[in-house]
Amino acid sequence: MKRALKWVGLVVALLIVLAGAVWYSAFGNNKPVVEGPVVEGVETVKDSFVNVFIVDVAPGKVALVDAGNDKAGKAVLGALARRGLTPDSVAAIFLTHGHGDHTAGAKLLPTAEVYAMEADVSLVGDAAKVTHPLKDGEIVTVGDERVEAFSVPGHTPGSAVYLARGVLFFGDSAGASKTGEVMKAVRLFSKDSALNVASLNALAVRLAPRKAEIKAFAFGHTGSLVGYEPLASLASPK
Ligand SMILES: [Zn+2]
Ligand SMILES: [Zn+2]
Numbered sequence: 001m002k003r004a005l006k007w008v009g010l011v012v013a014l015l016i017v018l019a020g021a022v023w024y025s026a027f028g029n030n031k032p033v034v035e036g037p038v039v040e041g042v043e044t045v046k047d048s049f050v051n052v053f054i055v056d057v058a059p060g061k062v063a064l065v066d067a068g069n070d071k072a073g074k075a076v077l078g079a080l081a082r083r084g085l086t087p088d089s090v091a092a093i094f095l096t097h098g099h100g101d102h103t104a105g106a107k108l109l110p111t112a113e114v115y116a117m118e119a120d121v122s123l124v125g126d127a128a129k130v131t132h133p134l135k136d137g138e139i140v141t142v143g144d145e146r147v148e149a150f151s152v153p154g155h156t157p158g159s160a161v162y163l164a165r166g167v168l169f170f171g172d173s174a175g176a177s178k179t180g181e182v183m184k185a186v187r188l189f190s191k192d193s194a195l196n197v198a199s200l201n202a203l204a205v206r207l208a209p210r211k212a213e214i215k216a217f218a219f220g221h222t223g224s225l226v227g228y229e230p231l232a233s234l235a236s237p238k
Contacts, residue, residue, distance in 0.1 A: 022188070027186075027221075029177045029178055029183070030175060030176070030177070030178070030221065030222040030223075031175075031176040031177060031178050031180070031222045031223035031224075031225070032178075032222075032223050033046050033051060033221075033222065033223050034223055034224075038053070038167055038216050038218050038224045038226075039165060039166060039167055039215050039216050039226075040165075041055065041056040041165045042054070042055050042056070042164075042165050042167050042216075042218070043079065044218065044224065045068075045075050045076055045079040046075060047068035047069055047070050047073075047074075047075040047076060047105070048069060048070065048075075049069070049101070049221065050066070050068060050069045050101045050102060050220055050221060051066070051218070051219065051220055051221065052064055052065070052066050052067060052068045052075070052076050052079075052105070053065040053066070053167075053169060053218055054076075054079060054080070055145065055147075055164050055165055055167075056145075056165070057091060057092075057142045057143030057144060057145040058091075058143030058144050058145075060085065060089055061089055061091045061142075061143045062080070062085065062089055062090055062091065063090070063091055063092040063093070063094060063112075063142045063143075063145070063147065063164070064076070064090055064092070064093045064094070064109070064112070065093075065094050065096065065162060065164070065169040065171075065218070066093075066094075066095060066096055066102040066103075066171065066220065067093050067095070067102065067103055067104065067105035067106040067108075067109070067128065068101075068102070068104060068105040069100070069101040069102070069104050069105075070104060070105055071104045071105065071107075071108075072108075073105040073108040076105050076108070077108065087108055087109045087110070087111070087112075088111050090109045090111070090112040091112060091113065091142050091143060092112055092113045092114070092115060092140070092142045092147075093106055093109060093112045093113070093114045093115065093128070094115045094116075094140075094147060094149075094160070094162050094164075094169070095114065095115065095116040095120070095124060095128065095130070095160070096159065096160050096161070096162070096169060096170070096171020096172065096173070096220060097116070097117075097120050097123070097155060097156040097158060097159045097160065097171050097172060097173075098116065098120040098121070098122070098123025098124040098125070098127075098156055098158065099123070099156065099172065099189075100127060101220075102171060102172075102220065103124055103127035103128050104127060106127060106128030107127070107128065113131045113132055113142075114128050114129060114130050114131050114132065115130070115131075115132045115134055115140060115147075115149070116128075116130045116133065116134065116158065116160065117133070117134050117135075117136075117149065117151055117158035117159065117160045118133040118134060118135060118158060119151075119153065119156075119157040119158030120156050120157060120158025120159065120160075121133050121158070123156055123157075123158065134149045134160065135149075135151070136149070136150060136151035137149070137150070137151075145164055145165060146164070147162055147163070147164040148162065148163040148164070149161075149162055150162075150163070150203055150206070151199075152170075152173045152196070152199035152200065152202075152203055153192070153195055153196075153199055154173065154185060154190060154191065154192050154193065154194075154195035154196025154197070154198070154199045154200075155171070155172045155173045155185040155189070155190045155191065155196050156172075156190075156191055157191060159171060159172070159173045159185075159196075159199075161173060161203060163213070163214070165215075166213055166214060166215035166216065167214075167215060167216045167217070167218050167224075168207075168214060168216070168217050168218070168231075169218045170217060170218065170219050170220065171219070171220045172185055172186070172189065172190075172219075172220045172221065173185050173196060173199065173200065174200060174217075174219060175219045175220070175221060175222040176217065176219055176222045176223055176224065176225045176230070177222075180225060180230065181230065182200070182217065182225070182230045182231070183222075184196055184197050184200060204231055207231060208231070211228045211231065212228075214228045214231065215227070215228075217230055217231075
């Protein structure tokens, strides 16, 4: 009996070590998330382990990039309230992809238009009503701002990168490392890792002539990167 318990203990310990190793390889090198402004007019809100971004689009009007993991929207509604804004102040939600940790808060904002890539509408499912399925390269005007959508399939078939107010929003298609490099999507949670890398490469090539427009990169689960330089490392993601 004692001997059996010893073996059970050993197996449990091994599983814990293994889970720790998997966790570390997926998240251990992440740049920590800092709440607050990324650039002027773009704010990071930390909804437990996922980021939501508030983008100013007009006086008293904002758009969100992703809607968070919390169905009660505590962090997002709190951040809006701190600015004197209500759920009705959110004109649009731009979903980077259909995973539930990015869509759960959408229903709290019933007046917002909801944008997502066409190819991820089914993955969004009941979490949100996508009012505007997007195609690659589409440009949406919200208030006084333009939001440009790029298709970057890989993490999910309909993953999007958005460009608004000079910030590229990657969702889970990329992340920032502690040393300031752009990392590809976490393989464990991605549909097609090779396609993700190919999409990031293609985006880097596509945006290279527009580097003057790009001030920062924002990610779904890591801190942001400021400046254009990290885009160069996208062309050879690790
Ligand atoms: Zn995801
Ligand atoms: Zn995610």
